[in-house]
Amino acid sequence: MLLIYLLGVIAFLIAAGVAYQAVGNARDARKYPPPGRLVQTGLHAGGHRMHLYATGEGRPTVVLDAALAGSCLSWAWVQPELAKFARACSYDRAGLGWSDAAPTPRTARQCAEELHSLLERADVPGPYVLVGHSFGGFVSRLFAAMYPAEVAGMVLVDVPHPKKWREMSVEERHRVTTGARLSRRGTWAVRLGLARFIYLLVEKGALGAARSGVKAVSGGVMGGSHSDRVIAPIDRLPSELRPLLRTIWVQARFFNSLASHIESMPETARQLDECGSLGDKPLVVLTASRPSAERMADQEAMARLSARGRHIVAQNSGHWIPLDDPALVVHAIRTVVEQLS
Secondary structure, three states: OHHHHHHHHHHHHHHHHHHHHHHHHHHHHHOOOOOOEEEOOOOOOOEEEEEEEEEEEOOOOOEEEEEOOOOHHHOOOOHHHHHOOOOOEEEEEOOOOOOOOOOOOOOOOHHHHHHHHHHHOOOOOOOOEHHHHHHHHHHHHHHHHHHHEEEEEEEEEEOOOOOOHHHHHHHHHHHHHHHHHHHHHHHHHHHHHHHHHHHHHHHOOOOHHHHHHHHOOOOOOHHHHHHHHHHHHHHHHHHHHHHHHHHHHHHHHHHHHHHHHHHHHHHHHHHHHHOHHHOOOOOOEHHHOOOHHHHHHHHHHHOOOOOOOEEEEEEOOOOOOHOOOOOHHHHHHHHHHOOOO
């Protein structure tokens, strides 16, 4: 009898969580429409829509590509300043932000092809100055290798060296596997309404309870300070945009896409081996503060991809330079744009 009662309680909680998520999704769709427009791309059977947010005028067009789990919101402090002197376009990779999901695997080459189709279908002509943060830098480099005539310059913002995934130790492979597994688990947390409830706790300031929730959902892998990798970016956005970030982070397609991005990193690293130099196209490489000697050497080598490459170390910024020091990112982009005048 007790077992039947417990099964009934579990079934009720599951149904309540699913209903909570469904109601929340419907409310979010009404309350938080995409800031830009959804463009039908033509790469996959039936096509899929990708979200593009364009501001400002002029040429070249600056294309902003966010970090692994990022979206157009990652450029919230940067894009308004860019729009004062250039046409700036941020977008959401497939499955992230407001963009529809697309076939996997989510390699950087696949993302670059989809970005090219998006710009073409949205009638956003080149030449482009590509600005890639972290994984977005991988997409930018592949884009430049695949469509060199359309790229005028580039800014790489704290982009890791691809050898990090090409030459992984057993421990590093375990981290990749764990990251993908956590993302898959996140998909179920979304469907059961748990992810939405955790972010509600964050919005209410109950960070202790939110961290406990993250720890429980992740099976103890992300507890204590490690959970801040999920929670912290919310606090770095303009306050009016924080509910939007929560909205797009409680979608199953977000976690599915993130898992595929992570699982595909070794293949992405191999793809980057095929990228050549940028010739004499303007390039600025930005690096988070206090890099190790190895990191410094890798970033200097990245700057040498162009005969006109420059390397700048951010003095007071972590990995999220577009949120920690947006003025530095804007300055780097302006430097590239002015060299093209």
